[in-house]
Amino acid sequence: MTHLDPPPKDLLNENVKYVYVARNPWDCCVSFYHHVSNLSPFQFQDGTFEEFVDAFLSGDFGYGDYFDHLLAGYALKDEPNVFFITYEQVKRDTRGTLLRLAYFLDEKHGRNLEKDKELLKKLLEWSTPEHMRKVLVLDFAGSENPAMQGLLDSRTIYAKDGYLGDATKYSFVRKGEIGDWKDHFTRRQLSKMQAKIFEKTSGSDVMILWKDVTEATSAAIRGN
DSSP states (O other), X not given: OOSSOOOOGXXXXXXXOEEEEEOOHHXXXXXXXXXXXXXXXXXXXXXXXXXXXXXXXXXXSSSOOHHHHHHHHHTTTTSTTEEEEEHHHHHHTHHHHHHXXXXXXXXXXXXXXXXXXXXXXXXXXXXXHHHHHHHSEEETTOOSSHHHHHHHXXXXXXXXXXXXXXXXXXXXXXXXXXXXXXXXXXXXXXXXXXXXXXXHHTTOOGGGGGHHHHHHHHHHHHTO
């Protein structure tokens, strides 16, 4: 989920290739909670998960409505210049995803990647949460980007749980796991999410993407 909504079909640039990665709403909610409760600009460092769930479900958490964004992306999944995939698929078959993405970008890239086993091995290593956690680090103490530096100079920004204990650094990658919702959602919160899903996705088969999670959360609500 990015900051910008996907463009409608009639505004897609046929000369541009788009990649859309969708993540199940339960884990996405958990991930965003840890993001906004960690960084000082959000002013939510003392906020509870209960409070964030309500904000997430109302679309009032600074990034727009999750379900509107998801449905807009899902509507583009069959376009020839759109690579639509779920985060869960990426995690379960990273190698296959890398090859498919390479072929999507250009057939020669796909062929080269299949032939170059060492490059594929490196890409698989660089795609792990462990590696990305080390490289996707924002340094609040300074930036080579003038616009970012101006922002940093104008306010005090820090992370509650900074990278390697340093509050001036923040890693965008936390766990990168599937199913972290199990350690956060109560039955009541799962019921709220279920009701919102029914409301927002009525008439769409988008939730078939996460049939297993839907069944697991329904069972948790029933107390099974």
